[in-house]
Amino acid sequence: MKSLLSGIRIVDLSRVLAGPYGTLLLGDLGAEIIKIEDPREGDPTRNITPQKVQGEDPYFLGLNRNKKSVTLNLTAPKGREIFHGLVKISDVVYDNYRPDVLEKLGADYETLKKVNPKVISCSISGFGHQSIVPYQAFKTQDIWIVVAVFVEKFWSKFCKVLGLENIASDPRFDKNPKRLQNKAILVPILEEAILKWKGEDLLKKLGEEDVPAAPVNTLDRILLEPQILSRNMVVEVDHPKAGKFKSVGNPIKVSLFPEEEFAPPPMLGQHNEAVYCHLTEAIYHRGHRGKLR
Helix, strand or coil: CCCCCCCCEEEECCCCCHHHHHHHHHHHCCCEEEEEECCCCCCHHHHCCCCCECCECHHHHCCCCCCEEEECCCCCHHHHHHHHHHHHCCCEEEECCCHHHHHHHCCCHHHHHHHCCCCEEEECCCCCCCCCCCEEEEECCCCEEEEECCCHHHHHHHHHHHCCHHHHCCCCCCCHHHHHHCHHHHHHHHHHHHCCCCHHHHHHHHHHCCCCEEECCCHHHHCCCHHHHHCCCEEEEEECCCEEEEEECCCCCCCCCCCCCCCCCCCCCCCHHHHHHHCCCCCCCHHHHHHCC
């Protein structure tokens, strides 16, 4: 079936959460994802939780559908040689390593562009909102909520709802840089005020004042949200070992490609033969494949 990213090949070096989720989305949209894994243990999420489904970790299952797993030791010269062979015939190299680690593995952009001048290098990292106050979760009497006071116009409205008009113009808190500087003083004041509210009541009041806020939904609540279900954000995947399980759908919807297909997450090294036979045959001799695992 033709998809939005059909014909795009991505070499995926990412591990754990943020990186694999990104390539899950790209794979859902039709890109060919070649997931490079350590031959000894694979992605750490293959064995990160005590709960298993027929020996398979649900953490890994939830983040790695529509991918091909290939085991390759990037710390070995032969492994890097084969990796660069894949780079030559791919469109994107995707990772979530630190820059110094990429250089050691020969996967930094300066090295990659010498191998394939047209390749796109995509490196991601964790991020947060430590420079905005308040932009965080708070506990109410019954639920947690997130408040995002990311522009000044929300600050006075937020304080008004909480009955804290006196601190809205307090010279310690009247501008975000000052709130950031005095965060250790401000946050306990806000926490005490918010803890007096029922969650839904506070969210309603904040909504009336147009202050960005939302509940921190538990898994059972979020999966039953009408919007979630109407956008096909809960899908079923059939794994050869774990069987059928529910997984998060793809939030990117394209009107020209309404049908979605979800292949199960791969077993470790499941696609070694297919990838190394068909993608690197023109570059390497067949004898190299035995040295990859």
